[in-house]
């Protein structure tokens with residue numbers, strides 16, 4: 001009761017309490033200097049340094065709490081937002097929890113096309129998205145009027161976990177489930193035959209957050225952490241006469257920083273480079289005549305207000 005009273009005036013942020021998004025969400029909060037202590041078994045934690053309370057919920061429930069305005073911000077998957085058809089703002093893609101929601105069938109079975117599942121049993125935790133997907137296939141096959149009049153032929157059954165076991169147990173002819181590495185699918189003897197949606201973790205905001213300025217500050221901090229992870233700082237020396245060449249290789253986010261070196265005719269260049277491209281950028285710089293090429297980690301960043 002005491003804890004609930006101390007929520008007054010605090011921005012409520014919903015965080016996945018377990019599962020695939022939990023660890024990465026906590027790392028993001030830590031990088032954003034949102035400090036908290038979570039007591040054993042309690043699903044609410046007050047922040048020490050900001051008027052925020054974290055609410056630990058299942059990823060699937062977070063769109064509902066944020067959509068109804070019970071929580072102001074939340075971290076969940078785009079798949080969960082789409083499944084719950086609830087009105088929230090998706091304000092930032094977070095770069096983790098990337099996977100695909102796919103239609104899967106027994107790898108050695110006769111079904112090769114999702115249309116062949118029409119009229120059969122499909123098991124999933126994503127009944128809304130799956131129904132929409134198979135409805136569009138049925139409309140293609142029979143026309144919108146017939147589907148409207150007779151209802152859908154494909155039967156969607158909900159299960160909350162271990163969806164991949166449904167075909168082997170004879171409960172389903174096909175399933176709709178998340179796939180990342182494909183290990184779970186392969187181990188269950190299944191193969192993907194189509195993709196319903198691709199998804200990643202996302203920061204969501206309610207339509208009317210309690211404290212919009214604080215919600216904006218959190219967004220800005222999280223953006224800073226994500227950008228810091230996405231980019232590295234590349235620094236190198238190069239003769240001034242070659243500068244035009246390297247502008248194309250390291251244009252930076254806005255523009256590279258160029259400073260004169262004590263040595264006549266030489267400059268030092270610093271520019272942010274996408275981490276995923278850094279090896280090929282270094283190759284190109286070396287080829288173009290750059291020296292002393294260094295790559296530095298960025299621990300945090302802010303782009304500044306527009």
Ligand SMILES: Nc1ncnc2c1ncn2[C@@H]1O[C@H](COP(=O)(O)OP(=O)(O)OP(=O)(O)O)[C@@H](O)[C@H]1O
Pocket residue numbers: 016018019020021058059060076077078079080096097098099160161178179180181199200201
């Ligand atoms: N293999 C995966 N790789 C990347 N992201 C995933 C993967 N599986 C799920 N996700 C993302 O994490 C979200 C939560 O899935 P997860 O399986 O962790 O659920 P959970 O909250 O632990 O619930 P439960 O285990 O009870 O089904 C998904 O909606 C999806 O956005």
Ligand SMILES: O=P(O)(O)OC[C@H]1O[C@H](OP(=O)(O)OP(=O)(O)O)[C@H](O)[C@@H]1O
Pocket residue numbers: 019020161162163164177178179180181182183184185
């Ligand atoms: O393609 P992969 O890398 O194997 O990942 C896919 C699996 O990950 C998720 O389940 P999770 O392992 O989180 O547990 P769950 O089945 O209890 O939801 C998802 O539901 C798949 O089963």
